[in-house]
Amino acid sequence: xxxxxxxxxxxxxxxxxxxxxxxxxxxxxxxxxxxxxxxxxxxxxxxxxxxxxxxxxxxxxxxxxxxxxxxxxxxxxxxxxxxxxxxxxxxxxxxxxxxxxxxxxxxxxxxxxxxxxxxxxxxxxxxxxxxxxxxxxxxxxxxxxxxxxxxxxxxxxxxxxxxxxxxxxxxxxxxxxxxxxxxxxxxxxxxxxxxxxxxxxxxxxxxxxxxxxxxxxxxxxxxxxxxxxxxxxxxxxxxxxxxxxxxxx
Ligand code: ADP
Ligand code: MG
Numbered sequence: 036x037x038x039x040x041x042x043x044x045x046x047x048x049x050x051x052x053x054x055x056x057x058x059x060x061x062x063x064x065x066x067x068x069x070x071x072x073x074x075x076x077x078x079x080x081x082x083x084x085x086x087x088x089x090x091x092x093x094x095x096x097x098x099x100x101x102x103x104x105x106x107x108x109x110x111x112x113x114x115x116x117x118x119x120x121x122x123x124x125x126x127x128x129x130x131x132x133x134x135x136x137x138x139x140x141x142x143x144x145x146x147x148x149x150x151x152x153x154x155x156x157x158x159x160x161x162x163x164x165x166x167x168x169x170x171x172x173x174x175x176x177x178x179x180x181x182x183x184x185x186x187x188x189x190x191x192x193x194x195x196x197x198x199x200x201x202x203x204x205x206x207x208x209x210x211x212x213x214x215x216x217x218x219x220x221x222x223x224x225x226x227x228x229x230x231x232x233x234x235x236x237x238x239x240x241x242x243x244x245x246x247x248x249x250x251x252x253x254x255x256x257x258x259x260x261x262x263x264x265x266x267x268x269x270x271x272x273x274x275x276x277x278x279x280x281x282x283x284x
Contacts, residue, residue: 036062036063037060037061037062037063038061038062038063038097038098038202038203038234039059039060039061039084039095039096039097039115039203039234039236040059040060040061040095040096040097041057041058041059041060041080041084041093041094041095041096042058042093042094042095042096043056043057043058043092043093043094044056044057044058044059044080044083044084044090044092044093044094044095045057045090045091045092045093046076046079046083046088046090046091047091052257052258053076053079053258054076054079054080054083054090054093054258055076055257055258055259056092056093056259057076057080057093057255057258057259057260058260059080059253059260061203061234061236061251062234062250062251063234064229064232064233064234065229065234065235065249065250065251066225066226066229066235066237066248066249066250066251067234067235067236067237067249067250067251067252067253068237068238068239068245068246068249068251068252068253068266069236069237069238069252069253069254069255070238070239070240070242070252070253070254070255070269071254071255071256071261071278072256072278072279075255075256075257075258075278076255076257076258076259077207077238077255078207078238079258080255081117081205081207081236081238083095084110084115084205085107085110085111085115085117085205086102086104086105086106086107086108086109086110087107089104090103090104097110097113097114097115097203098113098114098202100113111199113202114200114201114202114203115201115202115203115205116196116199116201116203116204116205117204117205117206117207118192118193118195118196118204118205118206118207118209119192120188120192121133121180121188121191121192121195125180126179126180126181127179127180127181128179128180129176129177129178129179129180130167130172130175130176130177130178130180130183130191130194131160131163131164131167131176131177133180133191133194133195134163134166134167134191134194134195134198135159135160135163135198137194137195137196137198137199138159138162138163138198138199162198163194163198164176166194166197166198167194169197169224169227170190170193170194170224171190171220172187172190172191172194175187184217185212185213186213186214186217186218186220186221187217189209189210189213189217189221190220190221190224192206193206193209193221193224197228201233202232202233202234203233203234203235203236204228204233204234204235204236205235205236205237206235206236206237206238207237207238208238208239208240209221209222209225209237209239210222210239210241210244210245211239211240211241215244218241218244219244222244222245222247222248225237225248226248237249242270246266246270247266249266250265251263251264251265252264252265252266252268252269254269254272254274254275254278256278261274261275261278262274262275
């Protein structure tokens with residue numbers, strides 16, 4: 036079943052066609068990858084789907100519901116979560132705290148450091164610990180996030196996403212700058228989550244690592260989809276070879 040579907044999605048910036056009639060379908064319980072040279076519109080696509088940009092034309096459907104132009108919080112409530120880098124001030128919080136404040140129904144961020152608050156939220160804490168265990172970072176629960184490696188921080192970002200019980204996780208460059216072993220580790224967790232029913236849409240440049248994990252690939256160039264298919268199909272497509280030729284990412 037197609038969980039996400041865009042029809043002729045377009046977004047213009049001062050006449051620049053950042054997205055030009057983009058049709059992208061994401062099959063449920065898959066890992067779908069979008070690749071393309073810098074400036075091809077990948078991040079704009081994600082931002083438009085998630086409600087951060089209003090499209091100039093076209094539609095977005097999620098689980099057969101028209102979500103075109105909905106604000107980010109509404110898209111999020113539908114079950115689409117986009118992972119974000121943890122901002123600097125939140126890096127002063129521990130790993131566990133970073134997950135707790137990502138929970139949809141948690142109130143009282145200001146009282147986060149009060150032990151009474153933690154007691155009240157036992158269930159949420161339990162859920163957070165389960166997620167940390169699953170991600171194999173539970174031993175880091177009490178570490179302030181700024182002390183973590185880049186890869187560990189990425190796993191915390193995934194953990195924050197999981198706290199919201201998402202149907203779909205959208206993530207922009209989840210393994211950029213991460214050492215290969217941990218990059219594989221992150222993608223392995225994505226495969227586990229896929230088996231548990233979560234759908235992934237990811238943008239990633241490190242094709243050598245990511246291609247072994249994905250089910251379907253879209254290739255963008257100049258705001259358009261120029262190729263799509265299984266990893267081996269797109270990598271052998273002359274159009275794709277052409278746009279990547281001489282492009283050093
Ligand atoms: P990618 O993620 O594939 O590298 P982007 O989606 O970031 O590409 O950008 C696509 C095009 O849209 C680029 O030419 C970029 O300069 C332009 N663009 C992206 N965001 C904005 C914005 N907020 N305002 C103006 N132009 C933008
Ligand atoms: Mg980008």
